[in-house]
Amino acid sequence: MADDEVLGTIETQVAMLMRLGEATRRSTGLHPHRALDRAAYVILRHLQSSGPQNVTALADRLNLDGSTVTRQVTALEKNGLAVRRPDPHDGRGTVIEPTVAGLRQVNDVAKARRALYDRILADWSEPDRRQLAVTLERFNESVETYMGAADR
Numbered sequence: 001m002a003d004d005e006v007l008g009t010i011e012t013q014v015a016m017l018m019r020l021g022e023a024t025r026r027s028t029g030l031h032p033h034r035a036l037d038r039a040a041y042v043i044l045r046h047l048q049s050s051g052p053q054n055v056t057a058l059a060d061r062l063n064l065d066g067s068t069v070t071r072q073v074t075a076l077e078k079n080g081l082a083v084r085r086p087d088p089h090d091g092r093g094t095v096i097e098p099t100v101a102g103l104r105q106v107n108d109v110a111k112a113r114r115a116l117y118d119r120i121l122a123d124w125s126e127p128d129r130r131q132l133a134v135t136l137e138r139f140n141e142s143v144e145t146y147m148g149a150a151d152r
Contacts, residue, residue: 036109039072044106052095
């Protein structure tokens, strides 16, 4: 087993990262950064990168309950950011896809977040920024792999 002190530091820093991530979204003066809540942003980014999905596929990919995703998608639809369309592979079902307004909004938020992180990391070297990106991506992949195995 890994060093308990190291695991304690990781646990604390992940908790702080989650809290600070939400705090920066709420506290920044940049309107686009605050325009979408975390759930809407994650759903729209996933749909943007992976294409239309049904609720079950979205829930599986985001490790959420289907009823939670349904409520979030309903809110996106109400705000004109996503629509349900007939599933081209199963005429009985529907898929969710972002609207033009939804894509514009998620792009605006992503751009504002990149600008924010550019300012936060202003004194970091380019290699340090790249290493952080690689490490965060690897960490998230490990968490997703673990969550997938835990579901089995």
